[in-house]
Structures are given as structure tokens and as C-alpha cells.
Amino acid sequence: MAISPRGYLGRLRLGDGRVNWAAAVDPDFVRSHAGILDALRRIWQVSDLDPDELPDEGWKGTPRLTRCRPVQEGSAFSVGDAAGFVEPITGEGMSWAIATGVAAAPCVIDYLRSASMTNWTNAYRRLMMTRRLRCALVAKALRWPKVMSAALRLAQMNPTIGHSMVGLLISDRPGHYA
Numbered sequence: 001m002a003i004s005p006r007g008y009l010g011r012l013r014l015g016d017g018r019v020n021w022a023a024a025v026d027p028d029f030v031r032s033h034a035g036i037l038d039a040l041r042r043i044w045q046v047s048d049l050d051p052d053e054l055p056d057e058g059w060k061g062t063p064r065l066t067r068c069r070p071v072q073e074g075s076a077f078s079v080g081d082a083a084g085f086v087e088p089i090t091g092e093g094m095s096w097a098i099a100t101g102v103a104a105a106p107c108v109i110d111y112l113r114s115a116s117m118t119n120w121t122n123a124y125r126r127l128m129m130t131r132r133l134r135c136a137l138v139a140k141a142l143r144w145p146k147v148m149s150a151a152l153r154l155a156q157m158n159p160t161i162g163h164s165m166v167g168l169l170i171s172d173r174p175g176h177y178a
């Protein structure tokens with residue numbers, strides 16, 4: 001993974017040998033380059049990696065990632081990314097989508113039975129507030145290269161500390177939402 005104050009880009013080899021690339025980048029940073037590929041090559045390059053490694057084609061965009069919206073509007077209940085998204089850096093989006101889907105189910109049933117306003121907004125806040133805040137803090141820390149490199153150096157020097165740091169930043173484990 002290559003990290004810069006304006007975005008991050010990662011590469012992963014899948015079990016079947018295919019290589020998967022993904023990035024989250026500040027739109028202004030992309031606009032100030034000749035295109036998405038040029039912007040991503042720059043991020044790769046500032047991490048002393050070879051920009052020619054990036055594939056020329058196959059990049060797909062998403063709507064703006066960071067967003068926040070009311071999670072219940074009348075009979076519409078939002079879960080997962082539709083309820084709001086911080087940044088993909090902690091890799092929790094899928095577990096959040098599943099967790100909020102599971103947690104919304106009883107609220108939807110209540111709503112269908114009583115047709116009255118349910119407390120999905122409060123339930124969502126209780127479930128997600130700390131998680132979203134933690135993710136936002138991690139995303140903020142990325143904008144401080146000195147903080148990041150000190151943390152990475154510490155993790156490299158002492159893998160036990162590194163493991164504990166990751167545990168603090170991403171505390172979602174199976175059964176954690178029960």
C-alpha cells in the first residue's frame with residue numbers, strides 16, 4: 001500500500017493469481033493531474049515504487065466516498081454505505097454493511113407492525129458512532145505522514161506493538177456486534 005496526504009493506493013494478489021488494485025483519492029488531487037492514472041502513479045512514485053507497475057486500464061470510479069445522510073426517512077431505512085461512509089482505509093465497510101443490515105431488521109419489523117416511527121436513527125448511532133469516529137481518526141492520521149511513518153516504524157521494530165495498534169484501530173471481529 002502507498003500512502004500520501006492526498007490519498008492511498010493498494011495492490012493485492014488474489015488466491016487465483018489475479019492482481020487487484022484499489023485506491024481512495026482526494027478529487028482535487030485527481031483534477032490537478034492529467035487523469036486518475038496520472039494521480040495514482042504519482043502516489044505510487046512518492047512511496048519509491050515503480051509507477052509503471054500500475055495497469056493502464058480497468059480503473060472504475062465510485063460516487064464520492066465520504067458521505068453522511070439521515071438513516072431513516074419515513075419508511076426508508078438506510079444501511080451499509082447508503083447510511084453513510086467514512087473512508088475505506090480500515091477495511092470495515094462490508095462488516096458495517098452486514099452489521100447495520102442485521103441491526104435494522106427488528107426496527108423494520110417494529111415499523112411494519114406499528115407503522116409508527118421507530119428508533120433506527122438512535123440504534124444506528126449507538127452501533128456506529130464509535131466505529132465511524134475511529135475510522136475518521138485513522139483517515140486523519142494518514143494526512144500526517146510523520147505520524148504515519150513513526151507508527152509504521154514502531155510496528156516494524158516491534159510486531160507485538162504493531163499488532164496491538166491494529167487491534168485498537170480495527171476492533172471489529174466476528175461476533176463483535178452481538
Ligand SMILES: Cc1cc2nc3c(=O)[nH]c(=O)nc-3n(C[C@H](O)[C@H](O)[C@H](O)COP(=O)(O)OP(=O)(O)OC[C@H]3O[C@@H](n4cnc5c(N)ncnc54)[C@H](O)[C@@H]3O)c2cc1C
Nearest residue numbers: 022023024062065079080081082088091092093094095097
Ligand atoms: C477502494 C475501496 C476499497 C474498499 N476496501 C474494502 C475492504 O478491504 N474491506 C471492506 O470490508 N470494505 C471495503 N470497501 C468498502 C465496501 O466495498 C463497502 O463498504 C461495502 O461494499 C458496502 O456494502 P453495501 O451493501 O452497503 O453497498 P454496495 O456493496 O455498494 O451494494 C449496493 C448495491 O445496490 C445496487 N443498487 C444501487 N442503486 C440501486 C437501485 N436503485 N436499485 C437496485 N440496486 C441498486 C448497487 O449496484 C450495488 O450492487 C472498499 C471500498 C472502496 C471504494
